[in-house]
Amino acid sequence: MKPFMHYIKPLWFPAAIVSLLSLLTVAGTLYIPTLTATIINDGVLKGDLEMITSSSINMLVVALLTVLSAILGVAMSAHISASVGKVLRDDLVKALQCFSLRDFTHFGTGTILMRTSRDVEKIQSVLGEGLNMILPMPLMICVGLGLTFYKSWQLGLVILAVMACMILTIIFIESRALPIIKAIQLKLDDITDLVRDHIVGMPVIRAFNRRTYENDKEIVIFTESARLNKKLRQTFAIGLPTILILFNMSTVAILWFGGYNVSMGSLQVGDIMAVIEYANLILLSMLMAIFVIIDIPEAIVCYARIRELLEHENTDTFPEPYASSITNSMSQSTKHSTNQGSYQTSTGTGTATATATATDNTPLLEFRNVTFRYDNAESPALENISFKVYHGETLAIMGDIGSGKSTITNLIPRLFAIESGDILFKGKSIYEWNVDDLRAHIGYVPQKAYLFTGTIDMNVRYGAASGQVLSVEDVENACHLAKADEFINRLDGGYQYTVSQGGTNLSGGQRQRLAMARALVRKPDLFIFDDSFSALDGTTERAVRTALQEELQKDNRPALISVEQKVSAAKKADHILIINRGQVAGYGTHDELATTSTVYQQILASQEVTA
Ligand SMILES: Nc1ncnc2c1ncn2[C@@H]1O[C@H](COP(=O)(O)OP(=O)(O)OP(=O)(O)O)[C@@H](O)[C@H]1O
Missing domain, CATH: 1.20.1560.10 (ABC transporter type 1, transmembrane domain)
Known part of the structure; x- marks a missing residue:
């Protein structure tokens, strides 16, 4: 001590x-x-x-x-x-x-x-x-x-x-x-x-x-x-x-x-x-x-x-073969740096930067036989998960309640460490990335939108990656894309409206839209939306989805991974990943899955959608 x-x-x-x-x-x-x-x-x-x-x-x-x-x-x-x-x-x-x-x-x-x-x-x-x-x-x-x-x-x-x-x-x-x-x-x-x-x-x-x-x-x-x-x-x-x-x-x-x-x-x-x-x-x-x-x-x-x-050492373990190199680099790194997140600044064996461009055939994100287990859980929450997402592509993740959809999204920005397998971002394992650099490429909208005490402007700017300077127009544009500007302009003080802790003085839908604006303002290579549309009304949802599609056409061709509940939304995605009890129960387009995946067929039936 x-x-x-x-x-x-x-x-x-x-x-x-x-x-x-x-x-x-x-x-x-x-x-x-x-x-x-x-x-x-x-x-x-x-x-x-x-x-x-x-x-x-x-x-x-x-x-x-x-x-x-x-x-x-x-x-x-x-x-x-x-x-x-x-x-x-x-x-x-x-x-x-x-x-x-x-x-x-x-x-x-x-x-x-x-x-x-x-x-x-x-x-x-x-x-x-x-x-x-x-x-x-x-x-x-x-x-x-x-x-x-x-x-x-x-x-x-x-x-x-x-x-x-x-x-x-x-x-x-x-x-x-x-x-x-x-x-x-x-x-x-x-x-x-x-x-x-x-x-x-x-x-x-x-x-x-x-x-x-x-x-x-x-x-x-x-x-x-x-x-x-x-x-x-x-x-x-x-x-x-x-x-x-x-x-x-x-x-x-x-x-x-x-x-x-x-x-x-x-x-x-x-x-x-x-x-x-x-x-x-x-x-x-x-x-x-x-x-x-x-x-x-x-x-x-x-x-x-x-x-x-x-003096508490981060208890997360890392998958082989990165475990020893990460542990070494962690012990050499300055402990308790001020980066936000799970690990010290220099976790990861190197400071990998983008190794692939939008034109490469390298997948933007790849899960390779990923297995993950929560603390003290008897069985893994995810087992042997594999899929790829390319630049400009949309992937919808569907599955039963508690099947592991959110868990998949949480693993990408390294909020938890996997037990085995590997997750590659731009061709490099996420464990080889400097964790700050990795997260700078990701615009993450969690299932439960959380806002911090402060102004709306401050909450949206929270999404800026380190070193990214945001203008007023950047903030307003992100809010416009997320269809948040309509309600912000009606609030006392507009962008300077004071948000209380957790965002409790805003509605669930308003919080969700601000959380989306926070991710959009980052201009990331990968958007992760965890069931983010469920709090929005139909008109707003359609408008945000259209705006998001336009974002995916931008020069850096970002990809979108979105946890979806509704087949009507998922069927528009390039690919759908079906998760059942922590395992992949199907991967393909809507048409493919409608004929090959029994789990997807059950989802279609439950939502009274015909193939
Ligand atoms: N922090 C945690 N600690 C332990 N177990 C957890 C934790 N979070 C989730 N789980 C378990 O992991 C499994 C997958 O959870 P996850 O949240 O990924 O499901 P989901 O498919 O996103 O569910 P939903 O559709 O309800 O959002 C569930 O069985 C859940 O009980």
Whole structure:
């Protein structure tokens, strides 16, 4: 695990200033009671008014300087903790961008959200408070105890004894609290998952009157969380009064031993006042430091949880013969680059660029005996899939629900890695492509259109490949092709209309059209439309399909792979791929399949289409 100091190192200068300021604060804080003792012993008891006045002025100046250095120290430590928090969050975001889709499923949304928010927050607060509270503590103890022993060794021993009792109490509390803290953190992850599910699924919950059912689930998890929190508070409740009692007992013991020493003539009254003040400062400083120290184990757990994400190796495997070369290149590449997607920037054995042109006979895309399995699935979702798509061609994929159509489309931009076989793009395995370059050639419209918080313009521009500069006309033209311009112009602010998270303030059809515009603006070589037309009305669908056909005639002759539900749409494609239970059940034109494929014949029959 990368040591935490790695994050502090670049901040050595502000850290050094905080240390210096805390030294000044401690010196000033301890100087005040020393001065008090002098005022009482040499001023008050001897009736020396001049001495009292000059010492009081001194005390005022020292007090002001001490306050100033304390304020500066707090400001500096806030700067350090905020900077560390920022770097940690940056690292986390970069690491998450390198996660495969499997990895997200493996960890779960709740824990990822908690680690990037609450865990970082905890580390930040413990670091900030630690610099303010823990850093001055050793100095306060050493100098405070030294001054006390100088005045009276018996009083020094009293403070030491109280400190020892305090430490034992804290160790006892902490050993009981730590397992509860860990359990609370796991529960918080579950709560985040549950609440997120409820917010996203609220329409379904309401429509099906499942409020009570969901409430019951909430009650179980919230009750358990409340029980753990109560247990934690009870654990602390035993300890804190004990510490306060020890605190007060120290004053009583100092007065008792101090009074005895004064009566024996070995101590002055002012010294007792000073020692009480030293004891208060030492114990208070210890107490405040302990409050932060109590939080350190929790912060360590948080850091370990964060590191688990930061150091997580992408779990996707690669098909032979690319596995070893990709693994090697991954280990050499800069980890956690900022590319969006599953792998590091230089995954793939090379940085292949287009090796075939529109006039070549090389297929634009070729699946060669591809087999793919989802995590922990007993049987593969796809088995031995083979087909080719050429430039300018349209391929419709059809099949039953859950037969594997979307899975095929997801494999092309390497959202998942295949188990065996190969997928070739422009004659090169997609595993030999630099993943960013590969994706730059693909305009992907997922089955469920997702939009990001921001403007419509920003969401469409999201489709730009890296380095591609888009003009206003490019955005408007893509929206026109996707027939999105009609509704955009009716919205308040048009292209600057604010889209809420996920695009929930737009209809399903509007979201789908923007998702298409996002793919079109990229001007890719391969369009992948995963059942993207089903959310559109008939007129819009026809208009978009016509516009898309015109795009396929452009100079770069892009191809289109489209998952289709309706035979009426699929029959216009150059080829149709029929998938049944993860296997190819037919490939050919509509006419060919209508006579050769029983699965296609069943689809025709179900849609009452005659061959
Ligand atoms: N992320 C996943 N993890 C595990 N299994 C999955 C995952 N996604 C899909 N599957 C399974 O893989 C199979 C193929 O799913 P896929 O989504 O490709 O089907 P589809 O033909 O596109 O279905 P639909 O017509 O409903 O969109 C299904 O049996 C499904 O249960």
